[in-house]
Amino acid sequence: MDPDYASYAKVFKVLSDETRLQIMDMLGNEELCACELLEEFSISQPTLSYHMKLLCESGLVDSRKDGSMVKYTVNHEYLDGLKTFFKHLSNKLTV
Template identity: 35%
Template sequence: MAMKRRAPKLYEARAAIAKALAHPTRLLVLDALRQKDMCVCELTELVGADQSTVSKHLAILKNTGLVEARKEGAMTYYSLTCPCLDGFFQCIESVLQKNLKEFRALVGR
């Protein structure tokens, strides 16, 4: 990682957050959590992967500060910490839409 000239640390910190957002399973989880808090077993059911895999994805989101965990008996409930995610999702979606439109134009509708 070279980056000799401009505030490398800041861009690395930002990239760390973006990285946490850059996985389909984690996006699915975040999207689901927008509706309601969920425990690991619910999310595991939703995602359809191994429980350990889901648990690790949640750890990543938590370490980045995107979600927080709350223990309730044997279960751990996860919830979003950031309303700001809307801006992120909208941006992504808008790029997606733009690409789709260009693709359609290319194929000829």
């Protein structure tokens, strides 16, 4: 099966932002609500929402509603797909 280059390019654009990389790191092993994420940054709630929208649309992060809060987690299945893509690239480069 051929890699989905368009999807990967979108993900790399999303990850090219320092704040979004930090959010991914924070979500690495735990589910966090927007308010917990916001405490770590000097940004407004609408700015955080924008970052979370991009992360969710790219497939990197999953969200779920919990009462009045939105909780976020890393989509580990999608990350595994990225790892496979990088292994694919690495194998081509070492041959």
